[in-house]
Amino acid sequence: MTSNSTTSNPGRRRFFATAGTGLGAAVIASALPRFAFADDLPHLTLDDPTAKALNYTEDASKAPAPHQAGQNCANCNFFHGGSDAYGPCDLFMGKSVSAKGWCSGYAKKA
Numbered sequence: 001m002t003s004n005s006t007t008s009n010p011g012r013r014r015f016f017a018t019a020g021t022g023l024g025a026a027v028i029a030s031a032l033p034r035f036a037f038a039d040d041l042p043h044l045t046l047d048d049p050t051a052k053a054l055n056y057t058e059d060a061s062k063a064p065a066p067h068q069a070g071q072n073c074a075n076c077n078f079f080h081g082g083s084d085a086y087g088p089c090d091l092f093m094g095k096s097v098s099a100k101g102w103c104s105g106y107a108k109k110a
Contacts, residue, residue, distance in 0.1 A: 041088055044095040051103070054091065060102035067102055074099035077107040 044051050046058070057063045060072040074083040079097065081087010086096040091105045 041086075041094060041096040043086060044089075044092050044097050048092070048095070050092055054103040054105045056092075056097070056101060056103040058098040058101045060100055063102040066104065067106075071102055071106050071108070072099065073097050073101045073103075073106075075109055077109045078105065 044056060046052075046056065048056075050056075055064055060067065063071075073079045073087075073089065074081075076089075078090040079087055079099065080089070081096065081099055083099050086098055089095070089097045091103065097103075
């Protein structure tokens, strides 16, 4: 019997196709953004250096100037939570802020 290098081996092809698909799926899954839930994030503390730099307060009614009436985290472009709880904020990565809070980084939602 002669060896023919052009003879196909369906088992081998199936193995490499499955392995390639699995590897591709793992790479894609690791590249997808990770979504954090506010319940999983620690609350931002007032002594946090970034909180201090941006004059963060958990009660917008007590916020210093340049705060204006009606401004709070719930209607800020950087806030990604509900209107009556804590939620993640783009300015304070890895922390959740109060929806009723305010900081000098405030930008009204469009």
